[in-house]
Amino acid sequence: MMFGLEHVKTGTVGNAWGAGLIKAKPIAPDFQALFESSPGLYLVLDPDLTIIAVSNSYLAATMTSRPDILGRKLFDVFPDNPDDPGATGTANLRASLERVRTRLVADTMAIQKYDIRRPVTAGGGFEVRHWSPVNTPVLGEDGKLRYIIHRVEDVTDFVRLEQRGGELEIELYQRAQELQRLNRELIAVNSGRSEFLSRVSHELRTPMTVILGYSELLSLDAGLDEALQPWVAQVTKAGNHLLSLIDDILDISRIEAGSLKMSLEPVSIGAVIRDAADLVRPLGIDNEVTLEVLATTPSEARHVVADQQRLKQVILNLLSNAIKYNRRRGRVSVMVIEAAKGRLRVIVSDTGAGLTEAQMDRLFVPFERLNAASAGIQGTGLGLALSRQLTEAMGGSMGVSSEVGVGTSFWIELEETVPVGLAAPELESEALVPPRTYPEEVLILYAEDTVANVKLIETMLLRRPSVRIVAAMQGGIALDLACIHHPDLVLLDLHLPDMDGIEVLSRLHADPATSAIPVVILSADSTSSQRDLLMAAGAHAYLNKPVGLRSLLEAIDEATQPVG
Numbered sequence: 001m002m003f004g005l006e007h008v009k010t011g012t013v014g015n016a017w018g019a020g021l022i023k024a025k026p027i028a029p030d031f032q033a034l035f036e037s038s039p040g041l042y043l044v045l046d047p048d049l050t051i052i053a054v055s056n057s058y059l060a061a062t063m064t065s066r067p068d069i070l071g072r073k074l075f076d077v078f079p080d081n082p083d084d085p086g087a088t089g090t091a092n093l094r095a096s097l098e099r100v101r102t103r104l105v106a107d108t109m110a111i112q113k114y115d116i117r118r119p120v121t122a123g124g125g126f127e128v129r130h131w132s133p134v135n136t137p138v139l140g141e142d143g144k145l146r147y148i149i150h151r152v153e154d155v156t157d158f159v160r161l162e163q164r165g166g167e168l169e170i171e172l173y174q175r176a177q178e179l180q181r182l183n184r185e186l187i188a189v190n191s192g193r194s195e196f197l198s199r200v201s202h203e204l205r206t207p208m209t210v211i212l213g214y215s216e217l218l219s220l221d222a223g224l225d226e227a228l229q230p231w232v233a234q235v236t237k238a239g240n241h242l243l244s245l246i247d248d249i250l251d252i253s254r255i256e257a258g259s260l261k262m263s264l265e266p267v268s269i270g271a272v273i274r275d276a277a278d279l280v281r282p283l284g285i286d287n288e289v290t291l292e293v294l295a296t297t298p299s300e301a302r303h304v305v306a307d308q309q310r311l312k313q314v315i316l317n318l319l320s321n322a323i324k325y326n327r328r329r330g331r332v333s334v335m336v337i338e339a340a341k342g343r344l345r346v347i348v349s350d351t352g353a354g355l356t357e358a359q360m361d362r363l364f365v366p367f368e369r370l371n372a373a374s375a376g377i378q379g380t381g382l383g384l385a386l387s388r389q390l391t392e393a394m395g396g397s398m399g400v401s402s403e404v405g406v407g408t409s410f411w412i413e414l415e416e417t418v419p420v421g422l423a424a425p426e427l428e429s430e431a432l433v434p435p436r437t438y439p440e441e442v443l444i445l446y447a448e449d450t451v452a453n454v455k456l457i458e459t460m461l462l463r464r465p466s467v468r469i470v471a472a473m474q475g476g477i478a479l480d481l482a483c484i485h486h487p488d489l490v491l492l493d494l495h496l497p498d499m500d501g502i503e504v505l506s507r508l509h510a511d512p513a514t515s516a517i518p519v520v521i522l523s524a525d526s527t528s529s530q531r532d533l534l535m536a537a538g539a540h541a542y543l544n545k546p547v548g549l550r551s552l553l554e555a556i557d558e559a560t561q562p563v564g
Helices: 016-021 029-036 056-062 089-103 156-162 167-219 226-257 269-286 308-324 357-361 383-393 451-463 475-485 501-510 528-536 549-560
Strands: 003-005 041-045 051-054 112-117 126-139 145-154 265-268 290-294 303-306 331-339 343-350 397-403 407-417 442-447 467-472 489-492 519-523 541-544
Touching: 029 051, 041 056, 051 056, 056 145, 089 112, 089 126, 089 145, 167 226, 167 451, 167 549, 226 269, 265 269, 265 308, 269 290, 269 308, 269 331, 269 343, 303 308, 308 331, 308 343, 308 383, 308 407, 383 397, 383 407, 442 451, 442 475, 442 549, 451 467, 451 549, 467 475, 475 489, 475 501, 489 501, 489 549, 501 519, 501 528, 519 528, 519 549, 528 541, 541 549
Parallel strands: 003 112, 290 331, 442 467, 442 489, 489 519, 519 541
Antiparallel strands: 041 051, 041 145, 112 126, 126 145, 265 303, 303 407, 331 343, 343 407, 397 407
16 A cells, blocks of 8 residues: 555644634635535645645545644645555655645646545545545745645546456556656756756857957957958857857746746837848848838837847847748838737738648747748747747737738737837947056966967957966866966866866865965856856856957956056
8 A cells, every 4th residue: 555544533723714724814704615615625735734724525535524634734644554564655745745845836646546544433444545636836926835735636436447457556556656757857857957058058159259259359450451340240240149049048948947037128129120130131132032121110219118139039030930931032021010009019021932720820839840841941940939938928929920822921019118218329339448558467377178269368368468378278287387377367267178167266265375366257158057156156257258358358457456
């Protein structure tokens, strides 16, 4: 037997609704009676797993009484069958409740076999029952757990109907054990997801460091041919957008967990459309598709409530899809019109083949690419599903209309708003970063295993002629050089071939000879948890790769040339 439901003969509590379930706000007696007389088998637990309410059906199924169980801990009232050494019901239920308490989401258990102890008046002994339990959290206004509703469905008759010589009982038990094993494996995979995404982010950011670093240096080169300057600006612009997409890899897990954070603010819809259109024009040229931005509404002066980066990502996806799925010498148009109730609608239309009703029903299914793969169109099938989720997270909506042989129009609607104060116009390019000479030579030790990144930093530091840089390709070598040369500053990458950068930082601080040296982290890992961890471990500053020239020089100035 697996789980014994102990019939308790002692211990009483007054009205559970007054004593535990509703403390600050009394509830109507009729509602209490309605809950207790409901046909379902329900227990209400507080976060400490104390029973504070129970339905009459649950009492009948467990052969207990309300005064005997209210106010007592769940597992004190319902322990495993002491005569069954193989009982696992308590452990299974405890694990499920713990998942609810930590994740704040409902947890459905596999069918469990329970041993219900009959009262003496009913002849004593145990009665075998099969239940399908579901544990559901109830959250307060502050988002914290207030109660857990434990609901069970008695499936004993169904199980008995299907049993054949006890074989099905054994199979159900084995399946339950297998499901629990798979669940443990899924939990392990989920816990490793953050580490995996951090590593992916690092591997993608590393080459972007070189691309954006050198494009920034080119943009600051006074001798650069004037005809090449727009090209360099486009490389920088596209590179920065790619960086934002890399960050979106991390957001996939946040969306699944319901913890995606948005920075909602007034956003110029016209500016976002203009930037997105500039980025996709080369794609339109390659596909012989004309892109038109129609000024149906004076969108430059209109603002919507949105996260600027997410809104740009959504419009970029719609524009790029409209181009890729268009016909040769086709046309893509984007316009902004007023929608009902103070909302603006952005419409992206194409002159492609159009979609059937059946195809439109599958458009927003993740990884659904319709006939794109057979047509040789690149993509993952995630863009539209993610775009709709992002739009809805910004308080908006997304829709589509299409006519076969004519084309397709996607639209998003967002709330219109008026900004409190308009920001100053964006500069076409950053102001030049002036050189600076220090009173004395500054020695910087740079621990980095990528030669291109070392050369990039060396080139950036030409604007600090007083700086001498020593590079170390491994963490152990960096520690040795720090003890020998006593540098004024250490620039530290986190992913070194022989040891983790966190260990290098820890050893530098643990050695009295190097503990006072400031350490600035240069890392492609942009997760806030990693930043917080390194700053708590004693890092002087944390800079994300790709590192901007100005931010790098300012960090070095601040760390090595204290004011006063």
